[in-house]
Amino acid sequence: MAHNNQMTVTALLHKWRSGDEEAGSQLMDLVYVELHRIAAREMRRQRGPHTLQTTAVLHEAYLRMSRSEPIDWRDSRHFYAVASLQLRRVLVDHARRTQSEKRGGGYAKVSLWDSDIGVVDLDERLLALDEALTKLESLDARAVRIFELRFFGGLTESEAAEALEISVPTLKRDWDFAKTWLTGQFS
Secondary structure, eight states, X not given: OXXXXXXXXXXXXXXXXXXXXXXXXXXXXXXXXXXXXXXXXXXXXXXXXXXXXXXXXXXXXXXXXXXXXXXXXXXXXXXXXXXXXXXXHHHHHHHHHHHHHHHTTOOOOOOSSOXXXXXXXXXXXXXXXXXXXXXXXXXXXHHHHHHIIIXXXXXXXXXXXXXXXXXXXXXXXHHHHHHHHHHHHTO
């Protein structure tokens, strides 16, 4: 995220918040490539069979943001943080619908870090992860935001720290805590 790009994104966010739909379109044109890269990386990382396409996930996340209550956008970092959260929600909602259709909505305990992905259904992993993140949020909401930014949003340590306005060492400590806590939930 280049500095000039951040300034332009921030200006467009403020116009969009004020009801300028054209600014929303210009914003999407400006951030589309970066958001598509983030969504594509997340889809590749999951490696399971998908019925979703990267572009569809991205468009659904954008629609959710544009249809929500007006957001008091602070800057481009805030936008990417919200976009990461929406990507998580799109993937989890899709997994829930798929599970509901396949098995009547039953959940199974699965390994988050298991390299034998072929054995574990992608939707089951996403639902289990979402459930674990919901539990973790009651203990440490910032650790969940960090996990969303890093895991779903694909942000680097420094980008995520900047988005949350914390230091990189603080981010690393919370990131390690989130990973350790989540690993404990899946063992």
